Amino acid sequence: MAATLIQGLTGCKKWLEVNPATRISEDEQFSSQQGYIDALFGTYQKMADLGAYGGLGTYRFIDVLAQYYENKSGQTNTFYGQTARYAYTSDVNTQQNVRAAISSIWSGYYGAIAQANYILKNLQQHQVLAGTAFNIVKGEALAIRAAIHFDLLRMFAPAYLNGANDTALAIPYMEQFTIEPQAKLSVGAVLAKCETDLKEAEQLLSVYPSIDQIAANQGSTSSELFLMYRQNHVNYWAAKAILARLYLYKGDKVNALKYATEVINSGRFSFINPGTLSVDATTDASDITFTPEHIFSLSVSNLKVAADQYFKSSQTAASDADDLFSTKAKLSAMYETSLVGYGTDIRNPDAARSIWNQLTTTIVYSKKYYSDRTTNVKQRLVPVVRLPEMYYIAAEAAPTVTAGLVYLNVVRAARLIPQLSTAVVNTPEQLDAELQKEYRKELYGEGQLWFWYKRKNVINIPDGVGNPMTAAKYTFPLPLNEIEFGIN
Amino acid sequence: MIFLTRVNGHDIAGAPVCLKGCITLKVLRRMKLTILLLTAFFLQVSAKGISQNVNLQVKDASLEQVFKLIERQTGYGFLYTAKTLQGSEKVNLSVKNTPLKQVLQQLLYSQGMTFSMPPGGKTIVVKKQGSIANRAPLPGAPATAVAPPVLQLVEIKGVVKSEDSGEPLVGATITVKGTKTATLTDAKGEFSINAGPGTALVITYVGYVDKEITVKRSDFYEIKLATSPTSVNETVVTGVYVRPKSNFTGASNSFSAEDIAKVSNSNILNALQSLDPSFQLMENLNLGSNPNVLPDVVLRSGNSLVDLGGSSTVPFDYANGANTPLFILDGFEVPLQRINDLDMNRIAKVDILKDAAATSIYGSMAANGVIVIETVRPKEGKLRFTYIGNISVEAPDLSSYNLLNAREKFDLENKMNAYSFYGWNFRDEQLGFFYNQRLAAIEKGVNTDWISQPVQTGIGTKHAIYVEGGANDALYGVNLTYNKITGAMKGSDRQLLSGNTFLSYRVKKFQFRNDLTINANTANNSPYGSFTQYTRLNPYWTPYDSVGNLKVYLEDVRDNTGTRLTNFDQYDNLDGWPVGRATNPLYNASLNIVDKRTYQNLVNNFSTQWQAAQWLRFTGRFAYQYQADESDIFLPAQHTSFVSRPTFEKGSYTKGYGKKQSMEGMLTADMNKLIGQHQFFATVGTNIQQTKYHTESFRVEGFPNPRLDQLVLGNRFPQDSKPTGTESVTRLLGLLSNISYSYDNRYLLDFSFRTDGSSQFGTLRRFAPFWSAGAGWNLHNEQVVKDLGFVDRFKLRYSFGYTGSQNFESYKAISTSQYYTSSDYRGIIGTYLLGFGNDALAWQKTAKSNFGADITLFKKIDITGNYFVEKTQGSIATISTAPSTGFTSYAENMGDVIGRGWELYLRYNIINDNVKRNNLSLFANLFSVRNKIEKVSSTIAAMNARADTARSSRPITRYAEGQSTSAIWAVPSKGIDPSTGYEIFVKRDGSLSNIYDPRDQVIVGDSRAKIEGTFGTNLELNGIGFNVFFRFRYGGQAYNQTLVERVENVAAAYYNVDRRVYEERWQKPGDITFFKGLIDNAGIAITEPTYTTSRFVQDDNLMALENLTMYYRFSNALNKKLGLENTRISFFTSDVFRLSSIRRERGLDYPFAKTFSLQIQTSF
Secondary structure: HHHHHHHHHHHHHHHHHOOOOOOOEEHHOOOOHHHHHHHHHHHHHHHHOOOOOOOOOOOOHHHOOOOOOOOOOOOOOHHHHHHOOOOOOOOOOOOOOHHHOOOOOHHHHHHHHHHHHHHHHHHHHOOOOHHHHHHHHHHHHHHHHHHHHHHHHHHHHHOOOHOOOOOOEEEEEEOOOOOOOOEEEEEEHHHHHHHHHHHHHHHHHOOOOOOOOOOOOOOOOOOOHHHHHHHHHOHHHHHHHHHHHHHOOOHHHHHHHHHHHHHHHHOOOOOOOOOOOOOOOEEEEEEEEHHHEEEEEEOOOHHEEEEEEOOOOOHHHHHHOOHHHHHHOHHHOOOOOOOHHHOOOOOOOOOOOOEEEEEOOEEEEEEOOOOOOOOOOOOOOOEEEEEHHHHHHHHOOOOOOOHHHHHHHHHHHOOOOOOOEEEEEOHHHHHHHHHHHHHEEEOOOOOOOHHHHHHHHOOOOOOOOOOOOOOOOOOOOOHHHHHOOOOO | OOOOOOOOOOOOOOOOOOOOOHHHHHHHHHOOOEEEEEEEEHHHHHOOOOOOEEEEEEEEHHHHHHHHHHHHHOOOEOOOOOHHOOOOOOOEEEEEEEEHHHHHHHHHHHHEEEOOOOOOOOEHHHHHOOHHOOOOOOOOOOOHHHHHHHHHHHEEEEEEOOOOOOOOOOOEEEEOOOOOOEEEEOOOOEEEEEEEOOOEEEEOOOOOEEEEEEEEOOOEEEEEEOOOHHHHHHHOOOOEEEEEHHHOOOOOEEHHHHHHHOOOOOHHHHHHHHOOEEEEEEEOOOOOOOOOOOOOOOOOOOOOOOOOOOOOOOHHOOOOOOOEEEEEEEEEOOHHHHHHHHOOHHHHEOOOOOHHHHHHHHHHHHHOOOEEEEEEOOOOOOEEEEEEEEEEEEEEEEOOOOOOOOOHHHHHHOOOOOOOOOOHHHHHHHHEEEHHHHHHHHHHHOOEEEEEEEEEEEEEEEHHHEEEEEEOEEEEEEEEEEEEEOOOOOEEEEEEEEEEEEEEEEEOOOEEEEEEEEEEEEEEOOOOOOOOOHHHHOOOOOOOEEEEEEEEEEOOEOOOOOEOOOOOOOEOOOOOOEEEEEEEEHHHHHOOEEEEEEEEEEEEEEEEEEEEOEEEEEEEEEEEEEEEEEEEEEEEEOOOOHOOOOHHHEEEEEEEEEEEEEEEEEEEEEEEEEEOOEEEEEEEEEEEEEEEEEEEEEEEEOOOOOOOHHHHHHOOOOOOOOEEEEEOOOOOOOOEEEEEEEEOEEEEEEEEEEEEEOOOOOOOHHEEEEEEEEEEEEEEOHHHHHOOOOEEEEEEEEEEEEEOOOOOOOOOOOOOEOOOOOOOOOOOOOOOEEEOOOOOOOOOOEEEEEEEEEEEEOEEEEEEEEEEEEEOOOOOOEEOOHHHHHOOOOOOEEEEEEEEEEEEEEEEEEEEEEOEEEEEEEOOOEEEEEEEEOOOOOHHHHHHHHHOOOOOOOOOOOOOOOOOOHHHHHHHEEEOOOOOOOEEEEEOOOEEOOOOOOOOOOOEEEOOOOOOEEEEEEEEEEOEEEEEEEEEEOOEOOOEEHHHHHHHOOOOOOOOEEHHHHHHOOOOOOOOOOEOEOOOOOEEEEEOOOOEHHEEEEEEEEEEEEEEEEEEOOOOOHHHHHHHHHEEEEEEEEEEEEEEEOOOOOOOOOOOOEEEEEEEEEEE
């Protein structure tokens, strides 16, 4: 009798669980492997949003801070002008206001973290996945969580500065799928949590170290896609690459070197071949972001919209106001083309296969994100970690300058510029100066240079309009909503 | 013991009902409560086959005990009064296998009693033999010695039925007149009683007129009882069960069809509003008398905090407002729209249930109160036709508008220096062309009365035919209604076609009923658009050009070179496009515009009843409702809103579809028992409910030719547009129970319990318990009060309990994701989270306590009063959270409101002659409520903070802790400075300033009236009836938005304005005015808008003649002569006049209308 009653009650409970037709409820979603995959891919799509890694978090906002672009001078009341001057609390409403941009990054990044936690929570509760699938889903979700927190830390917390700010309050580390705000942790604590998550991810992902080649697959919706395009997932190597970045950030050079060289030596990633490089964005062969070098890049479905808006001249002057461009002179200076042997740099605007679109000498657009061929899946990728950075990390983390130069010269060779000798570069400072130049040359439009400046606490950013830099300028303020509703 | 069971003749939905208690108790009262009537029908069945011989072995037993023993052995029940046994001696008896009669003689004669055993019956009637002298001389004398006269009785058998429906009445009382002999009808409505030939039987049943029949000989009688005209006031129908009002401890108000017909014949919601002031339709100044807009309905002010943070945009009125009460039609939940479109002549009874005791049977749905409506049932008899025809007139009421005429408007423009431009010669020259052209028009006599253009006197008709009949075990009724309401704006109407069939069939103890309704509705909105447009057009413009064609543009001013001048191209045509040239809305109206909504619905209610025993009835019910909606908005290419669009984007068609399905099943068991003075009514049951809907809408553009008005002829979907839609599934499972107990009809107790499981609650809180307890005291049944002689009714009652509300969007309790529809990730479409599902989300809980009294004095004065406190905890609110959680907000139970108020219903029946139906009464219904917010969510607090910095020309609704939900916030004002024409504000620190600072806002009024209500008179003399309903409101304030928007914040250079701009605004130093300056001291127009200031907070007191009805009821003689029945001609009118302390434009989007209607009703 009691059993019947209980059974009846359970039945009623079941009946009261309603599955919406146009939405997928939690239970329904995580009852199959496909559901986990959909949620995981959704997380990447969330990261790839133009308000997150797909735009503001990389080439738009962060690279404006890194002073890459030209449309900042004398326009103190525009989005770019304000951004380049680190007026983080500005809400001058132009193309977009700075406060809103920061808020968009914060909520977009944490939104992706929430979805990763959503997956992790259900992985723990249900036993739907097993084997490789389990390892990959859990590993990627953990790695995403850690990687995003690490980037948030690099934006919203003071720089680590070799431990000087270890105890400074940073950001909340969201480990649960919850609506309850969590207390902010110190910089050191956040780094430790990132490290833990990444190491676990590394462990889990080690079951599938293969890296496939990015090939055309348009139209296929087979679930096999799950194991394809590893470079567009936080794969085993990406976890290591981010760990290398993280160790270097906290000054653990031994581990930074270890992880960077593991990626370098994996043999899964290679430099683009300057001889076969195709830069015509209207062809299937074009590969302007150098995809063989991608350790992890995000596929941004609507990147064409952004590329056309920000990196191409528009019909109206008004829509050109938010374009992102540099000048020929500044780019030549950046690539040091006046130096002997540097003119061959495959990244320089005058390279035979130029990755730049020189509209005029004063307006030069990067072609990195041009997506003019719908069947070319190498387009619409925004890199998050690329191979050269591993060499740079290894160079910086190497025990001696000499050993470091070896790594740096590998990249220089791949870019067809002369090797640096120990005669010219013989102190760590000189090596840093060279590395800074290389970071600038290599990572245009990829949102990483700013973090170099911050980590190195650079006071005068080259070509900057907001110098001298201060700790406040290197730290974003929390969005107002977070201050109001979070735990302070 | 008597086990009472009875069926209420009005029980339409089939809820088993037990009503008879009160009548029986009345009978008992008449016996001065000293008589105990005991019998044992329940043993009759088992008595068969039991031996007529008795074995007894008793010592010092009371007679009562002995009777019980005999009952047990023989199956014979004893019928006697307590008085009979008074003073009886203890019994010692030892008999073995002795015939019953002999035993009884031994037992009773020594006690001075006689007995009779009516033949065929299973009852032994015990009586005192009278004086001692008449006693039989010898105890133990043989039975033959006794020949009591009662033995000459004959057995009378029969059945008692309702005259209307022919249904058997279970538990009706049959009393032999002048004696205490009584019996009840059984589960089939049958009875058997012994009575002497020539004596009279009185048959009584609650809700019916008592009937007397004279017994002639032993026979089978079919007795039909007529419905009592006051029957509706004797019962309370909750939709689940029915209780006698005298046993009910809840606060409720019941209205019969007759009551409602005294008010209105157009809309039940309007009628209820006049009958009970706690039932309110929120006045909407914008929507006026638009027949196609559903009103906002609240009962006792509503208990939920409307979530300012979230908004619901479900089309087709599929989702009810947060404070809408629950509507139950014939036992099943229906949406507000169904009630709005219900044919009033189909209504038999309305019960408004308010407090916890009355509503908690609806558990999680009851917090906003419950309105229970029952429709009429066919009457037994031969085929009968009823026809109701109605013609109604809606006359627009534009009296609240006070606009300038052409010359005045032109003067005003001149005063404002609209035709001079700071001495810029070429501008001044251009303006001169406008000046001259307009002046010329005025001189020619142009003075267009724009507001009269889009309005009409709408004439609507209604025809309803009702066919009914049936006999014995089958009844049928068929109803057809056609109703067309024509609105006060041209082209606006609403048509309803409705068909209904009702069948009922009875087999033995089972009854089956099926009620099928099909409705088809078409609602056309006026092609004339928003009425506001017409209030703004300048009167010196004409709609027609010189040859009588409609103009597209209202003005065309050219300079000497023929170039069109654009100085006044700042006109907002309210078509969603930026300001430009003034276009002619009449031109648009002349196009082939379609703006309509249609729906078809089907409702089938099936019920079956099983009268398992006299005291027990089971009812099963199932309802299915299906509705399909469509909306069409077509604007042809020539519409002025497309003037600047490319050819293939001209013309648009917006199409919407909606489907809604709901199913509800209910199973209940009803019991009632009378044990001595203890009466019990109990209902237990379960119900299960599912509601599903989905809507879709999309837009197609490119209809270059006005004849292309079909969706498929459109050119394409607008770029980047996608279909939109909503979808919802909700399920509910409830277990319900109620028990009412009364002792001696003096002390009453009522207890309800319900557990609801709802899909809308979080998984952690799936089931919600609700309960209520009520107590009552019928003081009028106390001897002390009875002795006063003039107190006919004096009941005190109190109830407390919890109810819930779930008028919120479904799926808030579960995390849901959606697939990306416009992006992929390497060929895979992922999902994204839509929101955080709060699995701890609970039902909103409203604790209601109600103290009330029902008093009737001198049979003339009725007083009902209620004092209530309703405290809502956990209104569902949107809570902001830190975005680091990945979400910005979620749904949580937050927001507590406490409402306190009272209701008072007074009626003085001056003439009350039920036979001749002459009556005259005066009534007043008063209502007052105040609410206070106890707790608000973080989102609301943040919105309040934002309101502190926002400059708004209308008060922003704020929910502040400790304040009323209807508080009006504004900056206190000292009025207009006569020297400058600027307003003087009072700052927080008390200083004065000319500068408006939103942070100085304080509460300056409350839009809720302190007291409001209706009063009037009902009169009927010799078939002529006259009813008047006045409405009044006192003690509230309103922000006079019209004054702000139409007098101060006006661009008088472009739009026509209220006369007060012309006459009452400050113009020169020394002017003491209410309104701020039109121009400043320097003669330059003041353009700074007026923001919320206390200057515009005005007392909103009202006195209105809301309804006035007259009717003539044909006398029976006249009816007969014409071969008709129940003929009646009625005249209704509404909004005859209104006196208000606040003068403002009413009916901005759609004018208000006065309605008049004439109705004829007859049967044959």
